[in-house]
Amino acid sequence: MSELLAPRLLPILMLVASNVFMTFAWYGHLKFKGAALWTVVLVSWGIAFFEYWLAVPANRIGSAVYSAAELKTIQEVITLVVFAVFSVFYLKEALTLNHVLGFALIAGGAALIFKG
Numbered sequence: 001m002s003e004l005l006a007p008r009l010l011p012i013l014m015l016v017a018s019n020v021f022m023t024f025a026w027y028g029h030l031k032f033k034g035a036a037l038w039t040v041v042l043v044s045w046g047i048a049f050f051e052y053w054l055a056v057p058a059n060r061i062g063s064a065v066y067s068a069a070e071l072k073t074i075q076e077v078i079t080l081v082v083f084a085v086f087s088v089f090y091l092k093e094a095l096t097l098n099h100v101l102g103f104a105l106i107a108g109g110a111a112l113i114f115k116g
Helices: 002-031 037-062 068-089 097-115
Strands: none
Touching (some): 037 068
């Protein structure tokens, strides 16, 4: 049972963690607009290094039970959820109804990937 659970659940948990790193790498610097661009790029690369150490193994492990399209879909849905939380709590930006509806449409499209 645990052998089956690991390839199903572990990649999802690893993709959540990798997306937290990548969201900070891509958007965390927006709170530091006074910092030099070269500085934020180097810091972002440093953060992304750890993201890759999670995302690549997550996809390798997950490929035992998910197709590449399913893994990408899982990753995109996780990205939206992580970004929404990050945007509200770190950047202090409100989510509007348009954001929520747009994300819901994307999630609906993602559901189609797993439907057939």
